Amino acid sequence: MQISNPQSVIPKPLPLPLHHKITALSKEVKPYNDDNLTKKQEITQMFDNIAPRYDLLNRVLSVGIDNIWRKNAINELQDIAPQTILDVATGTCDLALEAMRLNPKKIIGVDISSQMLVLGQQKIDKKGFQDIIKLKLGDSENLPFESNTFDAATVGFGVRNFENLEQGLSELHRVIRPGGKLVVLEFSKPSKFPVKQVYFSYFKYVLPNIGKLVSKDQSAYTYLPASVQAFPEGKQFIEKLKECGFKTAKCKEQTFGICSIYTAEKV
């Protein structure tokens, strides 16, 4: 794992292809709103801060449902039985660990937060999966891999945090081999009564307070609902996947639309 000096290994973003528009929304919502820091720097700082409490908060705040969503996301890859998987924004590696069920030869997890990776590595070592799952500090928007390398790529609750969504999706498309598949798991907004009302009250009032108390980070769990609100979900995200090169893209809502699983194929 190469995580000793984060700044030295996070590569500079590649220039965007001309036909890709910059997503203003994903740039505007930042955890700390510090004018001197980019969204990427703030996101790195935020996940480094909350890393020790991240898993606990996930389980508590989602009442354990997040693990069911990860299982469903990995099920989407069963049909192609991938041998090589890239898990971008791998964090503490829950999605990468879930992907072990598919019996791959290799899983590479990439993240910009060194502290999330340290905890992920501990979980990998505990399960004895260190020969299969390798971790790398790196940026989704400039992936340190050759084109057409992976059978599949996954991103769990990560795309919402990308500074430049199109750049990140284009990079994912580049490193997946033709015939390979991308699976993205991301929060969405339920639209039906009464789940919509209950969910918004929970997200606005309950989650930020529990998050603040447990994580000791004043902003991280206020940023979460704000970033979900701003994220181009559903049909809009499917369009983004297609703009970034994926030929087919689909969305499956989970648990009344609280979360969505997107699958996309590279032809």
Ligand SMILES: C[S@@+](CC[C@H](N)C(=O)[O-])C[C@H]1O[C@@H](n2cnc3c(N)ncnc32)[C@H](O)[C@@H]1O
């Ligand atoms: C909410 S966590 C999700 C972790 C894990 N995938 C899961 O399912 O629990 C989001 C992760 O995305 C990472 N991240 C955000 N922007 C990134 C980027 N540009 N490149 C790589 N990782 C990024 C963060 O550091 C964080 O670990």
